[in-house]
Amino acid sequence: MAQNLFISIILLKIWPSCTLFFKSDPLKIDEASGQYMYDEKGQAYLDCINNVCHVGHCHPTVVEAGCKQMHKLNTNSRFLHDNLVMLAQRLVETMPPSLCMVYFVNSGSEANDLALRLARHHTKGSEIITLERAYHGHVLSLIDLSTYKLNHITDGMHTKPDFVHIAECPDTYRGKYRDTDYPMKQLADLYVGSVNDIIGKIHAADKQVSCFIAESMQSCGGQILYPEGYLSKVFKSVRAAGAVNIADEVQVGFGRVGTHMWSFDAQGCLPDIVTIGKPMGNGHPIAAVVTTREIAASFSACGIEYFNTYGGNPVSCAIGLAVLDVIKNDKLMENALKVGKVMDAKLNELKSSHQLVGDVRGVGMFWGLDLVKDRTSREPATDEAAYVVKRAKENHVLLSRDGPHDNVIKFKAPMCFSVENAETLVEKLDLIFTEIAEGKMPQHSECKVANGKTYRRGAAPEWPKDLSLVLTQEKQTKVEKKNTRFN
Ligand code: PMP
Numbered sequence: 001m002a003q004n005l006f007i008s009i010i011l012l013k014i015w016p017s018c019t020l021f022f023k024s025d026p027l028k029i030d031e032a033s034g035q036y037m038y039d040e041k042g043q044a045y046l047d048c049i050n051n052v053c054h055v056g057h058c059h060p061t062v063v064e065a066g067c068k069q070m071h072k073l074n075t076n077s078r079f080l081h082d083n084l085v086m087l088a089q090r091l092v093e094t095m096p097p098s099l100c101m102v103y104f105v106n107s108g109s110e111a112n113d114l115a116l117r118l119a120r121h122h123t124k125g126s127e128i129i130t131l132e133r134a135y136h137g138h139v140l141s142l143i144d145l146s147t148y149k150l151n152h153i154t155d156g157m158h159t160k161p162d163f164v165h166i167a168e169c170p171d172t173y174r175g176k177y178r179d180t181d182y183p184m185k186q187l188a189d190l191y192v193g194s195v196n197d198i199i200g201k202i203h204a205a206d207k208q209v210s211c212f213i214a215e216s217m218q219s220c221g222g223q224i225l226y227p228e229g230y231l232s233k234v235f236k237s238v239r240a241a242g243a244v245n246i247a248d249e250v251q252v253g254f255g256r257v258g259t260h261m262w263s264f265d266a267q268g269c270l271p272d273i274v275t276i277g278k279p280m281g282n283g284h285p286i287a288a289v290v291t292t293r294e295i296a297a298s299f300s301a302c303g304i305e306y307f308n309t310y311g312g313n314p315v316s317c318a319i320g321l322a323v324l325d326v327i328k329n330d331k332l333m334e335n336a337l338k339v340g341k342v343m344d345a346k347l348n349e350l351k352s353s354h355q356l357v358g359d360v361r362g363v364g365m366f367w368g369l370d371l372v373k374d375r376t377s378r379e380p381a382t383d384e385a386a387y388v389v390k391r392a393k394e395n396h397v398l399l400s401r402d403g404p405h406d407n408v409i410k411f412k413a414p415m416c417f418s419v420e421n422a423e424t425l426v427e428k429l430d431l432i433f434t435e436i437a438e439g440k441m442p443q444h445s446e447c448k449v450a451n452g453k454t455y456r457r458g459a460a461p462e463w464p465k466d467l468s469l470v471l472t473q474e475k476q477t478k479v480e481k482k483n484t485r486f487n
Contacts, residue, residue, distance in 0.1 A: 021049075022390070022393055027039055027398075028040050030042075032047070032053065032057030033056070033057050033058055034056040034057060034059075034414065034416050035047050035056060035057070035418070035421060037398065045393070045397065045398050046396060046397045046424060047398050048398055048399050048411050048412070048417070049399060049411070049412055050398075050412075050413065051251055051256070051278060051365075051412040051413075051414075052283050053282050053414050054254055054256075054278070054279030054282055054414060055282050055323055055326040055414065055416065056330075056416040059282060059322075061322050061325060061326050061329075062284075064322075065319055066315055066318060066319045069083070069314050069315045069318035070315050072314075073314050074313055074315045075313065076310070076313060077104065077308070077311060077313060078307070081314045081317070083317035084312045084314070084317050086321060087104075087312075087317040087324075088102040090321060090324050091276075091288065091290060091324075094262070094324075095262070095274065095290055096265070098292050098293075099274060099290045099291060099292060100292070100293060101291050101292065101293055101295075101296035102288055102289070102290050103288060103289040103291075103311070104286065104288050104308070104312030104317070105287045105289065105308055105311040106287060106308070106310050106311055106316075107137070107285055107287050108248075108250035108275065108277030108278060108287050109136075109137030109138050109142055110137075110287060110311070111275035111276065111277055111287040112136045112137045112142050112248060112250075112275050113139050113141045113142060114306070115213070115273045115275050115289050115291075116128065116210075116211065116213070116246075117299070118244075118289065118291055118295050118296070118298075118299050119244045119246060119272075119273065120211075121299050121301075121302045122244060122294070122295045122298040122299070123209070123210050123242060123243050124208060125207070125208035125209050125210035125242070125243055126163050126208065127163050127164075127207050127209045127210055128144075128145055128163060128164050128165065128210055128211055128213065129198055129199070129209060129211070129212040129213070129238070130212075130213055131166070131168075131169050131218065132168055132169040132221075133147055133148055133169045133171075133220065133221030133222065133403075134146055134148060134169075134213070134218070134221065135149060135221070136213060136215075136248055143158060144160065144161050144164055145160075145164045145213065147160075147166055148221065151404075163207075165198045165202065167194045167195045167212075169221055170187070170191035170224070170227055171221070171224045172187050172227050173358070173378070174359075174370065174378060174380075175191070176190075176194075177190040177191060184228075188226070188227040188230040189233070191226075191227065191230055192230060192237065195212065195237055196237050199237060199238070202241075203241070208242065208243075209238065209243035210244070211238070211243050211245065212235070212243065212244075212246070213245075213246040213248060214246075215248045215250070215251065215252060216247050216248070216252050216262070216263035216267065216269070217257075217363075217366060219251040219252060219366075219412070220251075220402055221402075221404070222402055222408040223362060223366065223367065223402070223403070223410055224361070224368075225362070225363065232268055232269045235271065239272075244295065245271045245273070246271060246272070246273045247262075247263075247264040247269070247271035247273070247275070248275050249263060249264065249274055249275065249276050250276060250278050250287070251412070252366060253274075253279065254276070254323070255327050255332055255336060255364075255415065256336060256364050256365050256366050256412070256415070257336070257363050258337035258340050258363065258364030258365070259333075259337065259363075259364070261333070266363075272291065272292055272295060273289060273290070273291045273295060274289070274290045274291070275288070275290075276288050276289075280323060281316060281319045281323065282323050282326075285310075286316040286317070286319065286320050330415075332415035332416065333415075335415060335418075336364035337364060338419060339364075339365060339417055339419055339421075339422050340364040340365065342419050342422045343362065343367050343422050343426075344360075344362070346423065346426040347362075347367060347426065348360050350369075353430070354433040354434075355375060355437075356371050356381060356384060356433050356436060356437070357371060357372075358370045358371060358372030358375055358378055358381075362411070365413055365415055365417060366411070366412055367410075367411040367412075368402075368403075368410055368411070369409040369411075370403070370407065370408050371385045371388070371409065372407070380403075380405035381407050382406050383441070383443075384407070385401040385406060385407040385408070385409060386401065387432070387441045388401070388429070388432050389401050391432045391435065392428055392429070392432060395428045395432075397424070397425055409429075411425075
């Protein structure tokens, strides 16, 4: 440790259930810009996972818009304000015409919770259909239907309520119906069948469906792209059952797919309610629900006032407007398309040279690599995926892994990620996959087995009980960012 560096380690008992990225050797990030993050020594990391800082970390246009508005006014939305109206207008312009009513909230969870309320009041139904592996938020109403979380609760305190029905995840690589067993054309129908069966059972029990909720592409579930036609066929069945469709675009919206602003649109689908968040404020907490006039009217008619102190405040809306400007002015959707094509070609090259890569799937700035121990059995290569993420970080590339077996390497970079960045990423992956093929990966197992189940998050034994933060009292003289070599 350098002599001029005096580090005091203060253990703070905050947020004990939070999982840090790179938990065995967490990063303390001090600054960020574009697609790079810098630790406290000024070392650069290529950020391949930050879909929150959508238009690039600390984008000057966004920062300036927020600062300017903070100097002028911030208050709640019981006053008229141009920013509120302008942002609602700009968002609606990006949506199909029927989706024209906007509610501003502060997080994806709030947006989805409100969406469920809208659906319930409009349909008078009680039953909710969700997908296996879904994640829709951290509040109680959403943990209820987020199988991604429910499946890992080990103390039995929170179980799936009876009004929640789980449909098969339409994962054609690893799901119930696979591309090896059925022609691609049949797969959508088979998975739609799972939703239809649920609707049939709900009706047989003399109950009414309220909604189907799904991400337009499943992110936490392992970067899943649905088989062609799946979403529109499900939406049709759900509507025929008198229920509404909620498209969660919290992770996959705002042009990430490149061809369209919204991922549901890229699949030719028309939801009744859309929830948006994360990228909307480029790191600032703002989110929204967009719905039809009819659904909004049903909610107003229920008699409960909807007030949200911070939702739609002038500062958040100024930031939201700036994000939309940057997406357009910096041609970020075009960039997502261009980089997406390079990713497609390069990742598939990796697949041809490494048996470890079982499946490459994605579009635009949304990609997943399903790592396998064996291509025929498709046994998930969970330890290998952990090793890839660790070694990538040591090579200053930030990646994460997800899916029910934690074996899917996730890519969801800020939209300013360049073709050169994509090439660097693939070069690093190539080296790491080669290390694994040459047996250089140390043998270990990160998956713990409890109650006969493999689980991946929670209080795994090797994790610290408390979230520990390292605070430096006297910072090391920072290496000038410009001189920092990204290696
Ligand atoms: N929906 C999806 C698909 C998400 O990924 C998340 C957050 N990861 C949420 C909703 C909840 O958003 P927030 O954390 O902003 O409440």
